Amino acid sequence: MVTRNDVAKLAGTSPAVVSYVINNGPRPVSESARQRVLAAVAELGYRPNAVARSLRARRSWTIGVIASDSAGGTSPFFGQFTRACEEVAWQRGYSVLLGNSAEDPARAESYLRSFLERQVDGLVLMRVPVAAERAEEMRRVPVVTIDHQAPPFFSRLAVDDEEGGYQATRHLLEHGHRRIGYVAGPLDVTPVELRAAGWRRALREAGAEPGPLAEGALSLEGGYDVAYRLLSSGPRPTALFASIDDQAIGAMRAAADLGLRVPQDVAVAGFDGAREAAYTVPGLTTISQPIEAIARHATETLVGAIESDAGDPLTKIFSATLVTRGSCGCPEPRLRQG
Structure with a gap:
C-alpha cells in the first residue's frame, strides 16, 4: 500500500507538506512543491485514508441534501435544485448524500436520522418540515432550509x-x-x-x-x-x-x-x-x-458555516420574475x- 511517506520521498518534500497539499492546508505550500506532490500522487496512485482523515479533522466532507418532490424525483425544480447543490459542493471538496422525502414526513425523518448518524457536516433541506424536538438535536450541524418556516438557529432561503x-x-x-x-x-x-x-x-x-x-x-x-x-x-x-x-x-x-x-x-x-x-x-x-441561484447560495452558505464554525443564521428572500x-x-x- 502506497503511503504518505512514499509520496513525500518521490516529490522530494516532507510528509507534512504532502498532508498540507492533500488537505488544502492548514499551512501554505509553494506552487512548485504542490505540483511535485500532485505529480507523485498521480504516479503512485496514492489514496488517502478518508476515515482517518475525517477523524483527525473532525469532519466527514459530506453534506446531506433532502428535497421534497412528490413527483418521484422527476420535478424540474427538484432536478435543477439538487444538481446545482451537488455542483457547488463538488467544487468545494464535499460529497453529497441526497434524499427525496416525497412529501412524506416519516420518510423525511428517516433521512434526517440516517444522515446525522453518518456524521454529515451540514444539511440543506428543501420543503422539509422539522419537528421541534428534532431541530434541537440538529443544533450541532449547520442547516439551511429552503421554502419552509424554520427555527431561528437555521438559515433560511426562499423566493417571495x-x-x-x-x-x-x-x-x-x-x-x-x-x-x-x-x-x-x-x-x-x-x-x-x-x-x-x-x-x-x-x-x-x-x-x-x-x-x-x-x-x-x-x-x-x-x-x-x-x-x-x-x-x-x-x-x-x-x-x-x-x-x-x-x-x-x-x-x-x-x-x-x-x-x-x-x-x-x-x-x-x-x-x-x-x-x-x-x-x-x-x-x-x-x-x-432563480432555482439554481438559490441552490448555489444555499450550498455556499452551508459550506461557509461548516468551515468557519461561526456566524449567525441568515434569512434571504429572492425575487421572482413574470x-x-x-x-x-x-x-x-x-x-x-x-
Missing part, C-alpha cells in the same frame, strides 16, 4: 412566493379575466399557501371575487385532476393560476381533453420557471424563480429566430 402569486394573478386580470381559479397543491405546504395569499390579494385589489380553489398533488397528474374538476363544473373560470408549473401543464392537458382552447377559452399561468415551460404549446406563462408566453394570451415568443 406571495408576491409571485400576486404578479401572476395581476397579469391575468390585465388580460380581462375576472374569474380566476387556483389550481393548488396542499395548502399546508408553505409556498402553496403563500402563493394563494398573493392570488387572493390581487383579486381583492381588483374588486374581483375569488375564483374556485381546489387542492391536489404537486404533480402533472395533480394539476390535471384539479383543473378537470374546476373546468367541468360551473360557473367555469376563464383563467387558472397553478401553484407549480407541473400542475399548470397538467391543467393545459385537462383543458384540451374538455375541448377548451388555451388561451382563447381558458388562460393558464404557473409558478417555478421550469425549462419545460418554454416547450409547451402554447408556451406556459410562469413566475420564474415570464409571459402564449398560455395567458400574450404573444408567443419563438425559441429560434430565422
Whole structure:
C-alpha cells in the first residue's frame, strides 16, 4: 500500500507538506512543491485514508441534501435544485448524500436520522418540515432550509412566493379575466399557501371575487385532476393560476381533453420557471424563480458555516420574475429566430 511517506520521498518534500497539499492546508505550500506532490500522487496512485482523515479533522466532507418532490424525483425544480447543490459542493471538496422525502414526513425523518448518524457536516433541506424536538438535536450541524418556516438557529432561503402569486394573478386580470381559479397543491405546504395569499390579494385589489380553489398533488397528474374538476363544473373560470408549473401543464392537458382552447377559452399561468415551460404549446406563462441561484447560495452558505464554525443564521428572500408566453394570451415568443 502506497503511503504518505512514499509520496513525500518521490516529490522530494516532507510528509507534512504532502498532508498540507492533500488537505488544502492548514499551512501554505509553494506552487512548485504542490505540483511535485500532485505529480507523485498521480504516479503512485496514492489514496488517502478518508476515515482517518475525517477523524483527525473532525469532519466527514459530506453534506446531506433532502428535497421534497412528490413527483418521484422527476420535478424540474427538484432536478435543477439538487444538481446545482451537488455542483457547488463538488467544487468545494464535499460529497453529497441526497434524499427525496416525497412529501412524506416519516420518510423525511428517516433521512434526517440516517444522515446525522453518518456524521454529515451540514444539511440543506428543501420543503422539509422539522419537528421541534428534532431541530434541537440538529443544533450541532449547520442547516439551511429552503421554502419552509424554520427555527431561528437555521438559515433560511426562499423566493417571495406571495408576491409571485400576486404578479401572476395581476397579469391575468390585465388580460380581462375576472374569474380566476387556483389550481393548488396542499395548502399546508408553505409556498402553496403563500402563493394563494398573493392570488387572493390581487383579486381583492381588483374588486374581483375569488375564483374556485381546489387542492391536489404537486404533480402533472395533480394539476390535471384539479383543473378537470374546476373546468367541468360551473360557473367555469376563464383563467387558472397553478401553484407549480407541473400542475399548470397538467391543467393545459385537462383543458384540451374538455375541448377548451388555451388561451382563447381558458388562460393558464404557473409558478417555478421550469425549462419545460418554454416547450409547451402554447408556451406556459410562469413566475420564474432563480432555482439554481438559490441552490448555489444555499450550498455556499452551508459550506461557509461548516468551515468557519461561526456566524449567525441568515434569512434571504429572492425575487421572482413574470415570464409571459402564449398560455395567458400574450404573444408567443419563438425559441429560434430565422
